[in-house]
Amino acid sequence: MEPSPYQARREIAPEQLQELAESIRAEGLLQPIVVRRQGDRFQLIAGERRWRAFQLLKLKSIPARLVEASDASSAAIGLIENLQREGLNPLEEAQGYASLIRDFDLTQDTAAERVGRGRATVANSLRLLSLEAELQGYLAKGLLSVGHAKVLLGVEPGAARTLLARRILEEGLSVRAAEKAAQASRRAPGTPRTGRAARPEDAAAVAGIERKLTSHLGARVAVLHTARRGRIVIEYRGNEDLQRLLEKLGVEA
Secondary structure, three states, X not given: OEOOOOOOOOOOOHHHHHHHHXXXXXXXXXXXXXXXXXXXXEEEEEOHHHHHXXXXXXXXXXXXXEOOOOHHHHXXXXXXXXXXXXXXXXXXXXXXXXXXXXXXXXXXXXXXXXXXXXXXXXXXXXXXXXXXXXXXXXXXXXXXXXHHHHHHHOOOOOHHHHHHHHHHHHHOOXXXXXXXXXXXXXXXXXXXXXXXXXXXXXXXXXXXXXXXXXXXXXXXXXEEEOOOOEEEXXXXXXXXXXXXXXXXXOXXX
């Protein structure tokens, strides 16, 4: 079996995969994966997390539903399942819509119809892809909300937008507070810059630290770094996972 080339999900957190594997071990697979035949092989359409969980459990076979689907239908089915069942982050959702439109020459209206979404929903989602790469990274990691992203889209692209995003993260600004900060920056376009963009080598080092912390803690970790200050965000799932992290960090609850 081979994975779908149209998979919208870019990242599957190791702890979530482990959790799913344990659930499958205890309760079995409640929903089969969806595949199509490609020559003498099968190609996954929907259910990549379940497939990977079976691989983690070293199980040699997995229940599957075989369907006939074109490339466009396969991509749409996979995106729909992710949207409905597996919770894509906002950036993955936007990239999924963009892939449908780009790879299969669809209009926004047609793409929206294929996945059962309103055209405005798809259009607003696609706007997220016009954010700078750094900001898209914050959005993908859940450090910025879609509400924050909408505020940032109303700010002139470039340094002003990036600095506001960093301020939102550093000061923990709400969407309403971010709106006020954006309005203030538009009224005072000559406001001096208060931060510096990270150098490429700094960004690579931060990414490396994130990977090491994620591997060490068994949890998704985001490192927000600027020249003046920074923050480390560790995600956890429920009280038991929090307790596990505290023990890993040597902290008594």
